[in-house]
Amino acid sequence: MTLQIHNLAKHYGSTPVFANVSLDVVPGEFVAIVGESGVGKSTLLNCMAGLDHWDQGTVQLEGVDVGALNEDQRALLRREKVGFVFQAFHVLPHLDVMQNVALPLMLLGQDYADRVQAMLEAVGLGALGARLPQQLSGGQLQRVAIARALVHNPRLLLADEPTGNLDPSTAALVMQALVQQCRAHGTSLVLVTHSAAATEKADRVLHLDTDGLSQP
Incomplete structure (x- = not known):
């Protein structure tokens, strides 16, 4: 998916979060x-997905002006074309692994059994579909979140510190699964991270501060 951000700015009241953010x-x-804590990296991701509002500039996904859409239209765009991986996993504890991963397909009214099983196999969880989240490790939970974010073949994946709660060895395995699946499906990936190991796999690394995005 083509993502185009032009001159984006965000404030909380009179406090600037970021300004002059442009990215293709x-x-x-x-x-x-990358960037210091509190500089607005997560907020910027939320703006990319149309989950948050901004004060200036434009966000376009495949030529669609996200700022011109109403909330229902934004939700439909995310449901069809965007995946999101959070640091805190956000799996539903009362659903098993297969049901958690199937949620995006269920919302789209699509058949999901074969697709979900293939996705679980791809992230190394093929035998764990019937387990509940409380029976999994942190690394396994994050791979569930990755599988859920990718199961509907989104054109854009947004990942917010997806390895921040994991030990280094587990984080490396999770990043490998994330990048492999995005590469395999031609999915654009925008990753917010503090991890140098995670940035090593990126095509580009940009630094966010209050003045915008720049090469670090």
């Missing part, structure tokens, strides 16, 4: 965004 992401590209 081409289909299949992996862009990592």
Whole structure:
């Protein structure tokens, strides 16, 4: 998916979060965004997905002006074309692994059994579909989140510190699964991270501060 951000700015009241953010992401590209804590990296991701509002500038996904859409239209765009991986996993504890991963396909009204099983196999969880989240490790939970984010073949994947809660060896395995699946499906990936190991796999690394994005 082509993502185009032009001159984006965000404030909370009179406090600027970021300004002058411009970014073009081409289909299949992996862009990592780094920066100090509190500079607005997660907020920027939320703006890319239309989950948050901004004060100036434009966000376009495949030529669609996200800012011109109403909330229902934004939700439909995300449901069909965007995946999101959070640091905190956000799996539903009362659903098993297969049901958690199937949620995006269920919302789209699509058959899911074969697709979900293939996705679980791809992230190394093929035998764990019937387990509940509380029976999994942190690394396994994050791979469930990755599988769920990718199961509907989104054109853009947004990942917010997906390895931040994991030990280094587990984080490396999770990043490998994430990047492999995005590469395999031609999915554009924008990753927010503090991890130097995660940025090593990126096509581009950009630094966010209050003045915008720049090469670190």
